[in-house]
Amino acid sequence: MSRFRFRSAASHRWWLRWTVLLPVALLVLAAAVTAGAAVREANTVEVVTFYPEGAPDYNNLVAINRSFEATHPGIKTKTTFGGGQGAPNILARWRAGNPPEVNVGFFGRGPEAEAYATSGQLVDLTSAMNRVLPKAHGYGSKVKWKDAMLPAVKPFVTLKNKYYAVPSEITAITFFYNRAIFKRAGLAAPQTWEQFLAVCKKLKAGGVAPLTVTGTFNGYMQLYFDYLLARRVGTAPVLDAIAGKRTFASIKGVAAAAANLQTLVKKGYFLRGFQATDFTAAQLNFFQGKAAMILMGTWLEGEMKDSIPPGFELGTFPFPGVPGGKGNGVVFGAVNARTVAAKSDNPQLGVEWLRYSARQDIQRARIKYLQYISPYKGVKTDPKYALLQKSFEGGSGGAFETSYFGVFSQPKGRRDAYQVPIAELFFGKLNATQMVRKISLGLTANR
Amino acid sequence: MLNRQKRKLLLPFLAPALLLYCVFFLYPAARTFHVALTSWNGITPDLPFVGLDNFRELADDPIFRGTIRNTAVFTILGAIVLFPLALFLAFATSEKVFGARTFRFIVLAPVALSVATAALLWKFALNPNFGLVNGLLGAVDLEEWSRPWLGMESTAMIAVVLATIWHGVGIWMIFFAAAISRVPQELKEAARIDGASSWRIFCHIVFPLIWDVTRILIVLWIIGALQAFAFIFAMTGGGPFNATNVFGTYLYDAAFVESRFGYAAAVAVVMFGLILCFTAIVTRLTRRATVQY
Numbered sequence: 001m002s003r004f005r006f007r008s009a010a011s012h013r014w015w016l017r018w019t020v021l022l023p024v025a026l027l028v029l030a031a032a033v034t035a036g037a038a039v040r041e042a043n044t045v046e047v048v049t050f051y052p053e054g055a056p057d058y059n060n061l062v063a064i065n066r067s068f069e070a071t072h073p074g075i076k077t078k079t080t081f082g083g084g085q086g087a088p089n090i091l092a093r094w095r096a097g098n099p100p101e102v103n104v105g106f107f108g109r110g111p112e113a114e115a116y117a118t119s120g121q122l123v124d125l126t127s128a129m130n131r132v133l134p135k136a137h138g139y140g141s142k143v144k145w146k147d148a149m150l151p152a153v154k155p156f157v158t159l160k161n162k163y164y165a166v167p168s169e170i171t172a173i174t175f176f177y178n179r180a181i182f183k184r185a186g187l188a189a190p191q192t193w194e195q196f197l198a199v200c201k202k203l204k205a206g207g208v209a210p211l212t213v214t215g216t217f218n219g220y221m222q223l224y225f226d227y228l229l230a231r232r233v234g235t236a237p238v239l240d241a242i243a244g245k246r247t248f249a250s251i252k253g254v255a256a257a258a259a260n261l262q263t264l265v266k267k268g269y270f271l272r273g274f275q276a277t278d279f280t281a282a283q284l285n286f287f288q289g290k291a292a293m294i295l296m297g298t299w300l301e302g303e304m305k306d307s308i309p310p311g312f313e314l315g316t317f318p319f320p321g322v323p324g325g326k327g328n329g330v331v332f333g334a335v336n337a338r339t340v341a342a343k344s345d346n347p348q349l350g351v352e353w354l355r356y357s358a359r360q361d362i363q364r365a366r367i368k369y370l371q372y373i374s375p376y377k378g379v380k381t382d383p384k385y386a387l388l389q390k391s392f393e394g395g396s397g398g399a400f401e402t403s404y405f406g407v408f409s410q411p412k413g414r415r416d417a418y419q420v421p422i423a424e425l426f427f428g429k430l431n432a433t434q435m436v437r438k439i440s441l442g443l444t445a446n447r
Numbered sequence: 448m449l450n451r452q453k454r455k456l457l458l459p460f461l462a463p464a465l466l467l468y469c470v471f472f473l474y475p476a477a478r479t480f481h482v483a484l485t486s487w488n489g490i491t492p493d494l495p496f497v498g499l500d501n502f503r504e505l506a507d508d509p510i511f512r513g514t515i516r517n518t519a520v521f522t523i524l525g526a527i528v529l530f531p532l533a534l535f536l537a538f539a540t541s542e543k544v545f546g547a548r549t550f551r552f553i554v555l556a557p558v559a560l561s562v563a564t565a566a567l568l569w570k571f572a573l574n575p576n577f578g579l580v581n582g583l584l585g586a587v588d589l590e591e592w593s594r595p596w597l598g599m600e601s602t603a604m605i606a607v608v609l610a611t612i613w614h615g616v617g618i619w620m621i622f623f624a625a626a627i628s629r630v631p632q633e634l635k636e637a638a639r640i641d642g643a644s645s646w647r648i649f650c651h652i653v654f655p656l657i658w659d660v661t662r663i664l665i666v667l668w669i670i671g672a673l674q675a676f677a678f679i680f681a682m683t684g685g686g687p688f689n690a691t692n693v694f695g696t697y698l699y700d701a702a703f704v705e706s707r708f709g710y711a712a713a714v715a716v717v718m719f720g721l722i723l724c725f726t727a728i729v730t731r732l733t734r735r736a737t738v739q740y
Contacts, residue, residue: 016459023463088703095489115490115706215598216686273575275598275687285576412705420688427598427687 044076045349046100048090050083050336056305060366068356075349094121099341101350106339107157107165109402113409116339117164123340123347125163128355138360139377148358152392152400153375156335165337166354167375169366171297172333172388173223173403179313181208181292189317193231193260196320200269203292211264212291213426214282215275218419219404221426223295224264226332226405227319228257234326235401241440242405242418244447249440253326258425258432260322265426275427287312295319297333297403298385302370316384331391332403335375417442476719482712489708501713510689511697511714517604518693521679522672524608529668530661533616537623538649551624555617562614566681569610573597597683600690607691611678619664626660627653662733666726673722694718 047065051057058079065077080100082090093099094106099121106116116122129146133139139148146154149167157165177189182199185206190196200210214220229238232253241248248254264270271291274282283304286294294300301314308314321328340350356362363379366372373381373389381389391400407415421438424430430438483501485494505511540551557565572579573596581593596606630653638648654661676695679685685692685700694714702711 015456019459020462023466027467091489091703115488119491121490215595216684271576273581273595273598276573276575276595276603277598278570281574281576288577290576423688429688 042346043074043349044078045102045346045353046078046080046344047102047353048080048082048100048104050104051303052081052083052086053079056302056370060369064357064362064366067362068353071356072352077353094341094343097343099344101340101344101346102353103339103341104168105337106341107159107337109156109406109409114159117159117162121342122164123342123351125166125340125351125354126161128351129163133355133358137358145355145358148376150375150377150392153335157337165339166358167335167337168357169299169336169370169372170333170375170392171299171336171403172331172373172385172400173227173295173297173319174331174388175293175295175317175319176286176300177293177315177317178286178289179315181289182315185292189315190320191317193320193322197263200264200267204267204269208289209271209291210269210293212271212277212282212285212294213274214277214279215423215426216278218423219408220279220282220295222404222407222419222422223332225257225261225422226403227295227330228260228322229254230327230330230332230401231319231322231325232257232327235330235399235405238405241443242407242410242414244414244443247440248443249436254436255432258436261422262425262432262435265428270426283307298371298373298388302372305370314384318387327399329391329399331388331400333388333400334403411446413446414443417446479712479715479719482709483716485709485712486707487709487712488706489702490706494709497709501710502717504710505713505717510692513689514692514694514697517689517691518673518675520604521608521675521691521693522669524604525612525672526665526668528608529612529616529619530665532612533619534623534654534661536616536620537627538645538653540620541624541627542645551620554620557614558617560614562677563681565614566610566678569606569613570597570682573606598687600687603683603687603691607679607682610682611675614678619668622660622664623657626657630656658733658735662730665733666729669725669729670722673718673725694721 049058049061133145135141153167187199190199203210237251240246285291287308340347363374363376367374407418421435425435486497487494540547575595584593596602675693679691683691685696698711698714701707
């Protein structure tokens with residue numbers, strides 16, 4: 001058996017010292033590297049994008065960043081993906097006290113969505129909003145930032161009259177259709193529910209799936225019922241029912257809306273296999289001509305820009321109205337907003353970036369490239385959105401309502417109580433009557 | 448003298464490892480237990496103490512009970528498919544057969560793909576409208592068999608399990624192949640001279656001799672399966688109607704979709720407990736006298 005013995009006490013101490021010092025040195029090195037990654041230059045503004053690198057929206061933000069750098073000598077920008085599956089990374093940085101300057105979201109309606117503002121983690125933009133924009137921004141010489149925005153936008157970026165967010169674009173939910181398919185079938189965009197059903201019937205008879213929808217995300221199926229409800233009964237009673245102030249089943253017109261939805265499902269108007277089709281694939285199906293219509297947000301064209309075949313003729317029409325309906329003018333949508341993190345390294349630079357991106361020429365270029373609806377005045381959208389834009393300007397185009405009836409800001413129990421039965425009807429697990437009963441019971445139980 | 452010197456050395460040698468263990472495991476684990484007793488939303492700095500409320504809510508939540516069932520199905524179904532397949536592939540490719548090395552490489556190749564890539568690949572293959580699987584069924588006049596595989600409660604879990612196994616079977620095959628290669632060749636040759644078939648050699652010689660490795664791999668599979676997340680998240684997100692919702696996806700939703708970090712921490716604590724229990728039970732059940740060779 002071999003024996004281990006230190007040659008001397010000095011050797012013993014040497015070993016002891018290095019056994020402790022080496023791991024400590026490694027730990028310090030690791031900490032320094034980690035901290036080094038977090039340390040940025042003082043003159044950098046980091047902008048989060050909802051879409052990943054390579055997406056048209058991302059490219060547009062990079063272009064804005066370049067333009068910002070060119071007009072702000074000495075300032076650097078950084079573009080970081082933080083939407084979808086990148087969101088947890090950004091969340092982790094917020095929790096670690098190292099958030100980017102300009103963020104997507106972190107503000108909205110409902111207690112959870114307001115938490116970042118009420119806990120002081122967002123920069124209060126009110127004073128910046130009350131400042132007059134430079135003439136070079138294109139809105140005139142005496143226009144405050146807040147007044148350059150369309151009136152419909154304000155509720156989405158304010159809390160108790162304080163501005164916590166800046167709108168980047170308006171999204172509205174509307175029907176998109178393939179003009180070529182419609183032309184071949186001799187069809188025109190429907191305006192009423194009866195016309196819509198006739199269009200679906202003719203398309204299906206001609207071998208084309210009338211509609212495509214994703215079955216992997218309840219929200220998109222919900223949109224159909226939301227609009228049917230809104231058309232028949234308006235939005236107020238439904239919002240009351242979702243808020244637990246009244247019984248859902250007691251609203252007159254709910255059963256008829258549910259029956260309308262069941263008709264679409266029963267007649268097989270949705271593209272086969274929608275149950276396993278995610279939203280990108282559903283959008284792709286539409287642009288590949290596998291379905292003639294899709295109920296989608298106005299982000300559709302910008303999001304799918306690279307997948308739209310050349311010469312594809314895209315048309316839009318509002319969700320069809322019903323005779324005597326109480327909400328035939330309702331437009332569901334939302335305002336995508338950006339916020340500035342108070343704990344970021346350079347919050348004032350973040351505010352400056354947002355102010356700069358409000359320039360009319362930048363907005364015009366963005367809207368032209370991505371086919372979005374601008375939240376700013378004087379920035380015209382594509383003619384197919386003219387009616388929608390009119391409603392945001394306070395015109396007669398209809399009432400702008402929070403998409404999905406705002407259920408995404410509701411607690412999970414209430415959200416599921418509303419969404420899941422709708423999905424179950426789509427999947428053929430429930431009929432219209434059962435769906436209404438289940439929603440009603442669920443909302444009551446989750447008051 | 449030796450013991451005294453060894454004892455003196457013990458602490459300085461253990462200290463760095465202990466320090467790292469405390470900083471990177473014990474503290475986060477203790478913190479998770481603490482957060483599980485709060486209603487922290489991940490946003491505000493305060494952690495409101497709610498005692499065992501999160502655990503009570505978990506016990507009452509039918510979706511969570513469903514995730515227990517789904518995780519069990521994923522684990523058992525996966526084991527039933529994976530282990531015989533990996534053993535078969537390992538045994539087959541350990542024989543001196545023409546093309547065995549190439550075949551082993553082909554089986555191992557998917558391991559090189561990231562989970563996200565493999566999951567997306569399967570998601571596309573199973574797409575009901577332009578997917579390979581339904582396309583092939585259509586091509587051989589079996590269109591009536593085609594279906595939205597990931598959109599049906601009856602098929603979604605099976606599809607996810609098969610995709611997971613397709614991606615990982617290569618590495619399990621390598622583990623088994625390594626164990627099989629340690630089985631003395633002369634034992635197999637003696638059995639062969641006695642007229643034993645490959646199947647009998649496998650059942651009566653190889654398998655008993657690699658049992659210790661097999662039981663460790665079973666435990667590793669259980670631990671991995673109870674933590675399953677990436678494949679399911681990328682392929683189904685836990686749907687349809689929570690049919691593939693497992694601990695990992697449920698926890699992720701609670702934390703990052705619902706901003707209920709306290710509740711998510713409670714799920715993590717339950718997961719931790721279950722993994723410990725199952726590991727102990729399986730280790731106990733599969734224990735037997737070790738065969739020396």
